[in-house]
Amino acid sequence: MPHSQIVVPDDDVQLKAALAQLRVEFKLEEQFSDEVMAELSNSLQHHKLPELDLSQLPFITIDPPGSMDLDQAMYLERTPSGYRVHYAIADVPSFVPPNGALDAETRRRGQTIYTPDGRIPLHPAEMSEAAASLLADQLRGAFVWQIELDQQGQTSAVAVRRAQIKSIARLDYQQAQQELEAGTSSDYLSTLQLLKEIGQYRIELERQRGGASLNTPQQEVAHANGGYQLIFRPALAIEDWNAQISLLTGMAAAQLMLDGKVGLLRTMPAPDQAALEKFRAQAVALGKPWPAGMAYGEFLRSLDIADPRQLALMHAATSLFRGAAYTSFDGTLPEHTVQAAVAASYAHTTAPLRRLVDRFVLTTCAALSAGEPVPDWVREALPRLPELMSASDQLAGQVERAALDIVEAALLSSHLGEEFDAVVVAGPRKTAGRAEAANGPATAQTAASRPELARCTVQIQQPAVAAPCQFSGEVEVGSTVKVKLLTADITKREVLFELVSSSHGKVG
Known part of the structure; x- marks a missing residue:
């Protein structure tokens, strides 16, 4: 049967209860204390815009549909030597008194956490979706980056300063893509056209750096x-x-902070040799050998995810992207400063409404750009921020996975026993009492003393679910298979398929 439009109503009692339970289980508090709200009310009442006025520049925002917490706005222009990027980032520090109640609460939260039925915000909506958000046709304070690029998109000069701006249009991605393709005359068409030019140059530079x-x-x-x-x-x-x-x-923020010897980087080590060798073996097993001498980022860009075997290889590549962390420093530069996927030094600085560290990075960079001392409240916080963000990232990941598990189970709960077309994207995982195999051809029953079924991971397209699948016999990673839905338990957040047939024929 076709499964193109599997939908679960958002008023489904069991689904609503399971999603609501996430807030209890993970201790997610949507509301803010009276102390925080009183402090914010005072900040809003006495808030002043920066003296520098750049509101004549036609900034625009491009965000997911329905977004109200708009962190970034851009205006791009061509210059005789290349391009000038004006990138405005919401001035969150001007609303958050250092070491106050809201500062303490945002350090506890770390970031905005998203669930299918809402979000648990880093800041109160009165600020993040109103006073500080770079909404269209509103004067707003911002940290405005001015980045000069040459004709190939290479950075030649950087400055950041506080200024007041006004966005002239709030676009979502689909709107922006359509308006660019249509070429309809507007006050911001040139920015969309230059975004394409600059973006393509920057992608090519990423390739040259070995980014992935x-x-x-x-x-x-x-x-x-x-x-x-x-x-x-x-x-x-x-x-x-x-x-x-x-x-x-x-990248510009990271370089400013490295030059100033104070700040906070987002780092990630390069894949170790064992991970690279394993991935090379997987590429051979899946019929897409990794050519010698080709950077792994270039190889990943060459994969065609429409090919089931290459889609499985893309899933296997996640093993190369591990160990991301935050690294703070003050006076002595850290030993490791590079984010390997970016293939450059890099810092989080463009999402202060939704992520804690960006507020500190922006303040640091503005001070360094102006040749002023970095504020003491920033320097005092730097050593603790990596730990706070690590805990927040872990929590956000757990909530996201749990929420997806709930929705997956809810979507499939009325389809027990039905069959789906799928792709095997990962081989059996090591679990107690089950067979284990590497990516590639996998044998479920390795010995008479190990009769348990093995499990692989399959991906079905409609609905978009990747879930465990039990099988016996043989199954090849990257193969297209037919699977039957055995379990879809909303409360337990479990989905389990059973392999019915593969390119090798009937199994089980």
């Missing part, structure tokens, strides 16, 4: 028309170009 991007389709919960769906959504081209502006700014 995993282009696995993103599993997303789509909420519309009173129900939830799961989809695998490939990124639009404009999303990639937009991301390159953020990466450009993060």
Whole structure:
């Protein structure tokens, strides 16, 4: 049967209860204390815009549909020597008194956490979705980065300063892509056109640096028309170009802080030799050998995720992207300063409404750019921030996985016993009492004394679910298979398939 439109109503009692339980289980507090709200009320009442006025520049925002916490706005222009990027980032520090109640609460939260039925914000909505958000047609304070690029998109000069700006348009990704392709005259068409130019140059520079991007389709919960769906959504081209502006700014921030010998980097080690050798073996097993001498980022960009075996290889590549961390320093530069996927030094600085560290990085960079001392409250916080963000990242990951498990089970709960087309994206995992195999051809029953079924991971397209699948016999990673749904338990957050047939024929 086709499974193109599996939807679960958002008023489903069991689904609502399971999603609500996440807030209890993970101790997620949506509301803020009276003390925090009183402090914020005072900040809003006495808030002043920066003296520098750049509101005549036609900034625009490009964000996911429905976003209200708009961190970034851009205006791009061509210059005789190349390009000038004006990138405005919401001035969150001007609303958060150092060492006050809101400061303490944001350090506890770390970041905004998203669930299918809402979000647990880092800051109160009165600030993050109103007073500080770079909403269209509103004067707002911002940290405005001015980054000069040459004709190939290389950075030649960087400055950041506080200023007041006004966005003239609030676009979502689809709108921005359509307006660019249509070429309809507007006050911001030139910025969209230059975003494409600069974005393509920056992608090429990323290739030359040896940077890597995993282009696995993103599993997303789509909420519309009173129900939830799961989809695998490939990124639009404009999303990639937009991301390159953020990466450009993060790299500029990192260099400012390294030159000033104070700050906070986002780091990640390069894959170790064992991980690289394992991935090379997986590439051979899946029929797409990794050519000698080709950087792993270039190889990943060459994969065609429409090919089931190459999709499985893309999933296996996640083993190369591990160990991301925050590294703070003050006076002595750290030994490791590079984010390996970016292939450069990099810092989080473009999402202060939704992520704690960006507020400190922005303040640091503005001070260094102006030749002023970095504020004491920033320097005092730096050693503790990596630990706070590590805990927050872990929590956000746990909540996201649990929420996806709930929605997956809810979508499939009325389809028990039905069969689905799928792709095997990972071989059996090591579990107590079960067979273990590496990616590639996998034998479930390795000996008469080990009769248990093995489990692989399969990905079905509609709905967009990747889940365990039990089998006996043989199954090859990257193969297309037919699976039957055995379990879809919303409360336990469990989905389990059984392998019915593969390219090798009947199994089980």
